[in-house]
Amino acid sequence: MDMEAFEFLDDLFEPILVAEQDGTIAYFNASFLTLFRTTPRAMKKQTDFKEYFSSIIPDFNSFYEEMMKQDQVLSTELNFIIEGQVSTIIIKGVKKESGYFVMLFKDVTVEKLLNDKYRAQLEELKNTHGQIIQSDKLKVIGEMTANISHEINNPLTVAIGNTELIGFALEANDLNPQRESITKFQINIEHSLDRINKIISNMKEFLHKSEDKKEYCDAREIVEKAIAFTNPSVIGTDIQMNVMVSGAAPILLINRVKIEQVFVNLIQNAIDSLKEAGTENPLITVELKTENSGNSIQISVKDNGPGISAENRAKIFNTFFTTKAIGKGTGLGLSISNRIIQSHQGKLDLLESSVGAHFRITLPAIGIAGHVSGNWEKLISDNHKLIRVLVVDNELNILNLCMNFLSESDYHFIGASSAAEALLEMERTKIDVIITDMKMPLVDGENFVRELRAKNINIPVLFMTSKDFVDKYKTIKDELGLEGIIIKPFTKEELVGALGAIVNE
Amino acid sequence: MSKSERKCILVVDDDPKVRELIQTFFALKSEEILCVMAEDSQQAVLKMSNQEFDIILIDNQMPGRSGIDYALSLKKSIKYSRIPIILMSGALQQEDVLKAMEGGLKDILVKPFSLKQLSDKINSCLKKGH
Numbered sequence: 001m002d003m004e005a006f007e008f009l010d011d012l013f014e015p016i017l018v019a020e021q022d023g024t025i026a027y028f029n030a031s032f033l034t035l036f037r038t039t040p041r042a043m044k045k046q047t048d049f050k051e052y053f054s055s056i057i058p059d060f061n062s063f064y065e066e067m068m069k070q071d072q073v074l075s076t077e078l079n080f081i082i083e084g085q086v087s088t089i090i091i092k093g094v095k096k097e098s099g100y101f102v103m104l105f106k107d108v109t110v111e112k113l114l115n116d117k118y119r120a121q122l123e124e125l126k127n128t129h130g131q132i133i134q135s136d137k138l139k140v141i142g143e144m145t146a147n148i149s150h151e152i153n154n155p156l157t158v159a160i161g162n163t164e165l166i167g168f169a170l171e172a173n174d175l176n177p178q179r180e181s182i183t184k185f186q187i188n189i190e191h192s193l194d195r196i197n198k199i200i201s202n203m204k205e206f207l208h209k210s211e212d213k214k215e216y217c218d219a220r221e222i223v224e225k226a227i228a229f230t231n232p233s234v235i236g237t238d239i240q241m242n243v244m245v246s247g248a249a250p251i252l253l254i255n256r257v258k259i260e261q262v263f264v265n266l267i268q269n270a271i272d273s274l275k276e277a278g279t280e281n282p283l284i285t286v287e288l289k290t291e292n293s294g295n296s297i298q299i300s301v302k303d304n305g306p307g308i309s310a311e312n313r314a315k316i317f318n319t320f321f322t323t324k325a326i327g328k329g330t331g332l333g334l335s336i337s338n339r340i341i342q343s344h345q346g347k348l349d350l351l352e353s354s355v356g357a358h359f360r361i362t363l364p365a366i367g368i369a370g371h372v373s374g375n376w377e378k379l380i381s382d383n384h385k386l387i388r389v390l391v392v393d394n395e396l397n398i399l400n401l402c403m404n405f406l407s408e409s410d411y412h413f414i415g416a417s418s419a420a421e422a423l424l425e426m427e428r429t430k431i432d433v434i435i436t437d438m439k440m441p442l443v444d445g446e447n448f449v450r451e452l453r454a455k456n457i458n459i460p461v462l463f464m465t466s467k468d469f470v471d472k473y474k475t476i477k478d479e480l481g482l483e484g485i486i487i488k489p490f491t492k493e494e495l496v497g498a499l500g501a502i503v504n505e
Numbered sequence: 506m507s508k509s510e511r512k513c514i515l516v517v518d519d520d521p522k523v524r525e526l527i528q529t530f531f532a533l534k535s536e537e538i539l540c541v542m543a544e545d546s547q548q549a550v551l552k553m554s555n556q557e558f559d560i561i562l563i564d565n566q567m568p569g570r571s572g573i574d575y576a577l578s579l580k581k582s583i584k585y586s587r588i589p590i591i592l593m594s595g596a597l598q599q600e601d602v603l604k605a606m607e608g609g610l611k612d613i614l615v616k617p618f619s620l621k622q623l624s625d626k627i628n629s630c631l632k633k634g635h
Contacts, residue, residue, distance in 0.1 A: 153595040154520045156617035161526040164620040168533055188522065236519060236545070236568030 014104050021099040023048035035089075035107055037082050049101065056080045057091075067093045067101075077108070088112045151199045151232060155192035162188040198228065215403070216366065216396040216415060217256050219299060220249035223286050226263030233271050239282040241267075246289040250297040251396065251417040253366040258340045262348075263301070265333040266359050270303035273357065277306040290365065294424055297363050303356040313350060366415055367425045387503055388412045388430060392422040392448065393437035393464065398488070402435070405492040411499060419443035419451070431459055433502055435486065438465035438472070446472075449480045460502050462486055510537060512631060515552055517543045517572065518564035518593065527562070530620050538627070546575040558588055560630050562614075565594035565601070573601055577608040589630040593618070 006027035009016055015032035019025050025046055033039060036056065046052040053060040057080040067074045075092040087109040094102055162185040169178040169185070220243065227241050234241070252259070267284060274282040285302045308316060317338045334348075341348040346363040389411045391402045399415040406413040414429070416422035418440065425431070434452075438445040449461050460483040463473055473485050483502050486494060516527050524542045531538045541556065543549040545567055552558075561579065565572035576592055579585045591612045592605060605613065614626050 149595045153616035154523055158520075158522040158526050160617055161530065161620050161623075165526075165529060165533065188526070192522065 014106060016105070017049065017101075017103045019049040019101040019103070021101075023050055025049050025052070026100065032105070035105055036080075049103075056082055063091065063093070067095060071095075077112075152196050155195040155199075159189045159192035159196075162186070162192070214253050214255050216399040216417070217252050217254060217259075218249055218396060219252050219288050219297060220245055222252070222254075222256065222260055223263055223288065223299070226260050226267055227286070229260070229264050230267045230271060233268065233275075237271075237275060237282070239271060239274055239284060242283060242285045244285060244287045246287070248290075250288055250290045251366050252297060252363055253415070254344055254363065255340075259344070259363075262337040262340050262361065263299075265337045266301040269333065270301060270305065270357065273305040274303055279303075279305045291362075294421070295365050295367075297365055298360060299363070300351070300358060300360040302353070302358045305356045307353065307356050308350065316350060317348075365421075366417065367421060367428060386410065386412045387432045387499070388414060389433045389435060389499060390414045390416060390422060390425060390431045391435045391464075392416045392419060392440070392445070394418060394440045395437065398437065398464070402495065405495050409496055411496075419448035422448065423451075426457070433460050433462065433483075433499060435462045435464050435499075438463055438469045446476060446480070449482070453480060462498055462502070464488060464490075511539050512537055512559040513539050513541060513556065514627065515541050515543060515549060515558045515561045517546065517549045517562065517567070517575070519544055519567045520564070523564070526620075527623070530623070534620075534624070546570045546572075549575070553585065560589050560591060560627060562591045562593060562627075565592055565597070573605055573610070576610055577604070580609050589633065591626055591630060 006018055009018075009027065009029055012029055013031055015035040016027075016029050017025065017032055018027040025043065028043060033043070043052075050060070050064055053064075057063075057078050059078050063074070063076060063078065073092055073094040075090060077088060077090050079086050079088055081087075087107060090106040090108055092104040092106075096102060165185045166182055166189075169175075169182050172178050175182075223243055227243070263286075267286070270284045274284070281304070283304050285300075287300045287302070288297070289299075290297050316334050338348045341361055341363070344363055346361060349360045349362070351358040351360050387410065389402075389406060391399060391413065393399055393402075393415075394417050396417065399417065403413045403415060414425055414431070416425050419436075419442065422434070422436070434449075436445040436448055440448075443451070445463060445465070452459070452461070458481065461480070462484050463469070463482055464486045465473070466488050470485065470487070473482065476482070484498050486498050514531070516524055518524050518527075524544075528540045528542065531540050541552055541558070543552050546569070549561070549563075561576075563572040563576050572592060572594070576590045579588070579590060589612065590610055591614050592610055593614045593616055594601075595616045597605070597613070597615075602613075605611075612626060612630060614623060
């Protein structure tokens with residue numbers, strides 16, 4: 001044994017031990033002695049390194065066997081016991097071709113301890129996080145229940161009371177003078193019931209676990225609903241709400257419930273901020289407009305409150321970030337809203353503004369949204385066989401109905417709420433069949449088809465209209481080359497059947 | 506019926522329709538009861554400084570100060586502690602019920618209520634008052 005041969009290892013900080021093939025210990029450095037709390041004299045007594053390590057490292061034998069099998073450096077984490085104390089080391093060992101065993105050690109007891117602690121904390125955080133989300137849900141439900149019962153109890157009291165008042169009025173011998181009061185009571189009842197109905201349908205739509213189904217909606221209607229929903233927080237304040245629409249109210253193809261939720265969030269935030277700051281002449285403005293190209297729709301929600309500080313601007317979309325008092329805000333609203341808008345291929349931006357907070361939502365116009373959300377999988381996989389049907393109707397219910405009917409069949413539905421939109425859509429994509437409503441504002445069905453034929457576009461056209469227009473249809477049928485008429489109301493079979501007749505030709 | 510025998514009720518509720526209902530009812534049914542309306546606790550304070558009331562009806566859920574807190578503050582005041590208070594409310598939280606009970610608010614009219622329930626409650630309070 002020749003300790004000097006390994007002198008070059010003396011300066012190494014890491015504990016190291018070298019043993020010969022027969023097990024005799026050839027070399028160890030000072031760090032080794034420190035780590036294993038031993039002395040050169042004690043080490044000299046050790047004749048075999050396996051025996052030595054087995055006495056302090058319970059699992060050493062299996063490590064040794066593994067090391068014998070491999071040519072590469074073997075590294076593992078083991079416990080060793082010295083003076084009754086358990087420590088953790090990383091042990092690296094290799095059997096060199098020269099016949100030497102070289103083993104390096106690293107004491108990781110402290111790191112291990114920290115790591116374990118950290119892991120436990122992480123686990124705890126995960127649990128708490130889950131609980132927060134759960135309790136958040138419960139809290140929302142609880143708050144809503146309280147709101148619902150309060151909101152409903154008042155109109156219910158008014159309805160019950162006015163019914164009783166009618167009863168009293170009817171007790172009179174001469175009913176004629178009572179007529180006016182009775183009418184008034186009856187109107188009160190009607191209004192109250194209407195109020196209850198609105199509250200319930202709002203709540204239902206809001207709470208309803210909506211599947212991810214998109215429908216055509218009037219953007220203004222959505223905004224007004226959101227405003228009605230936040231109304232309880234506005235009562236008793238000076239907050240004014242202003243809805244501005246430039247041009248015709250845009251039509252959206254969206255998941256109605258989710259987008260409503262986004263507006264409720266944004267408007268509620270504006271209300272909370274105005275209330276807390278006590279802003280004078282508090283005003284919330286919601287502005288709707290279709291972008292010039294007609295490809296996207298922008299909706300902005302502005303307030304004239306204190307706005308959002310530069311430092312918070314970057315953080316507001318983070319989950320659980322909130323500036324509201326504890327228990328007031330969950331810090332989920334904006335991050336959820338952001339996700340919802342993104343899932344609609346849209347954008348939620350916080351704009352720079354001199355006064356208050358200014359959020360802008362950009363959503364794709366219905367044509368584009370239709371392409372993104374429609375059965376595009378079918379389109380890609382079955383491109384040549386799929387028949388593209390453009391339905392033109394200003395009644396959104398009809399568009400939604402046709403979309404539902406056609407989504408389950410082999411037709412690709414594309415919707416347009418006006419002749420102008422339809423023309424835009426036809427520039428964008430190849431259309432196989434057009435179904436158009438007869439009665440539409442601006443350009444009606446007849447003039448729309450005339451325009452097409454004048455442009456030499458000879459796509460088959462079906463009219464979709466009420467019985468009253470059948471005669472009209474007959475007079476222009478041949479002139480405009482119409483393929484058929486679908487009478488409203490119609491069933492899925494009628495719609496698909498009419499399309500099938502054209503396709504088969 | 507002489508004026509002195511008339512009873513005055515102060516109704517504090519933020520919902521104009523509820524106020525209108527109560528007022529119409531007493532105007533129709535009992536001449537001896539006069540209703541004064543207040544939209545919130547601030548207005549109520551004003552009305553009470555002008556006039557004496559025999560009963561105060563307070564809605565629990567109002568924006569700003571809750572009805573229960575306002576009622577309890579009246580119960581504590583020397584000037585108004587003797588006036589019977591009826592708290593109108595939807596389903597109360599348990600903590601609110603305890604708070605009301607501890608503060609001596611025993612008369613609660615649960616919304617939705619009928620006019621009969623309202624007049625019964627008021628009559629019983631008036632009797633107790635004598």
